[in-house]
Amino acid sequence: MIKKAKITIKDVANAAGVSTQTVSRVLNNRPDVAPETRETVQSVIRELGYAPNIIARSLSSGRTNTIGVVGFGLEYYGPAKVLTGIEKKAAEYGYSVMLALLDKYDQEHIEKVLTQFIAQQVIGIIWAIPGFTDSMELVAQITDALEIPMALLNRPPVKKKLVLSVDNREGARLAVRHLQEQGYQHIGIITGPMSWWEAQERLAGWRETVGKSSNLHKLVFEGDWTVESGDCGFEALFNANPNLDAIFVSNDQMSLGVIQAANRNGLKIPENLGIVGFDNVPESKFYFPALTTVHQPARHLGGLAVIRLDQCIRHEYSEDCINDGENMVVPDLIVRRSSVREES
């Protein structure tokens, strides 16, 4: 495969009979070019099939238009949707997206990814990794030193940092209030792993809403997001609370486990047991019964991260005026069969 020598701005300039500078102006849509000159240059560009070398442009101008995205657990629905939202909005804003996936979450791997992005001269970074409370310090420490605009997703607010999150606590409140309105009285919770900030927030929202009781802890089971753990959670909660009549389950996969465990035990949903999940994965609509669940606007969150990051990059948004409220996206409740008792 013989490569045609790449055509450069110089070739275009020669062919058009102008200087490279003029071509550069046309490429960058500068106003100070005579309309005819512009036309001529543009037609030459088209004829030659010229495409500017972004690498050279970046080196010369001292800035890239690449944002680095650090992702995690793409095989899950939420993270994949966040990434989709990021990419779409980035493309719209003219940014390229460089992707790095993290699976180990220690200093070595974090530094490696960040070093790579810095070497690539990314103009901003989106840290699309769930907040694990056990490594919060580590991330803060490393990113503090960074002098690149950075958006952190789904973790507790940090002073002077751009953090964007789904309002998990409010989502949990919505779920529990709905169950209460449906007449359920003893509402348990299956949480995610407590090392996840999101899991903690959902638990907090539940706790706020169910009210006080001396035996609240008996209503809590810590799962690990898997279907299996939902199944276990069902068994454990019922053993501890024979009069349990509803469960707020912190994600949809675990809800599936609960549904199946309930079926196995001859419990009717929603008559004997009300269930609300979290995520609104596409399948949840087709669980049996259809699952009431909290919809996370994950895609919107990703898009918003790009918008804010862009504002930071253009110095139109500073850490000093960060207001948590505007960087919280609010989930909403999708009511389906699993939590609605028939009128009798």
Add this chain to the structure above:
Amino acid sequence: MIKKAKITIKDVANAAGVSTQTVSRVLNNRPDVAPETRETVQSVIRELGYAPNIIARSLSSGRTNTIGVVGFGLEYYGPAKVLTGIEKKAAEYGYSVMLALLDKYDQEHIEKVLTQFIAQQVIGIIWAIPGFTDSMELVAQITDALEIPMALLNRPPVKKKLVLSVDNREGARLAVRHLQEQGYQHIGIITGPMSWWEAQERLAGWRETVGKSSNLHKLVFEGDWTVESGDCGFEALFNANPNLDAIFVSNDQMSLGVIQAANRNGLKIPENLGIVGFDNVPESKFYFPALTTVHQPARHLGGLAVIRLDQCIRHEYSEDCINDGENMVVPDLIVRRSSVREES
């Protein structure tokens, strides 16, 4: 936020009392540097926290280490896993990954993405988009003109092109043969949209295996990958074939629809109806009953794409010696409850 002036190779050279070339040599692990000099330079690099500017390196050397990945439908399990496989292997091989997502599949959008990648000087491209037969021509035409190593995923073999696929046909054969071995006699199929090559291949594998019959077409229902269409497919197939006793369903989501339709109609799985799905999504293990399904090694496919692309880039693998067999990854059957009748 005051930016420290970026430190360059020059700063390192000055601080170490050597020339920039020597630093460059150390950076690139060239052999022709005195051990002591190397040590000195390395310690200076560490002290200053210097990180090489990859942009400058790329311009100077005339090659990047960036591969462009064009993706589609990340919110689905398969594509997300493929992307994960690509990223992991790319990182291992020292490539950066630039990601672009396509949702519209017309000439304009395709060209836009490709133009962007070329401008970014990517050294190779992975086209991780399902083969839609209605736009096969378009892609071929556009990529033919491209003089960049390129891997195409999950589409029909093209002469002189690097194409990597899951062996969908073999996957379907495995599924149908298994059903036959379990004693099922009348095996229908719910396909994906026939505009997808993967759907066609699964259909072909089914057809090869079920044997001849004059009324084969009555055993086929075209779905659209959604749970809903699985439900519809169940109804349609049973109306057309009262003696149907098994269905090969072309993905797991549709299988869920079938399972629920069967439950609703009082049909027992696997006693009255055997089901085999395709994909092996994590939930399929917890469907009720647990779903027998064809596991796609999607992650492996992504990794293999990087390996082959790397070989092409290094000219160790040429289009002339492409052998389809070695670029087909073979799925395997995960046998669970939904297709295994108890011995009586």
Add this chain to the structure above:
DNA sequence: CTGTTAGCGCATTCAC
């Protein structure tokens, strides 16, 4: 409005 000069940070020649 347009051209000239300079330099981005690094790697690739070649000298020494």
Add this chain to the structure above:
DNA sequence: GTGAATGCGCTAACAG
């Protein structure tokens, strides 16, 4: 082994 010159393709700052 090491250093000096040169240029990658482009844009910024000036001059005209």
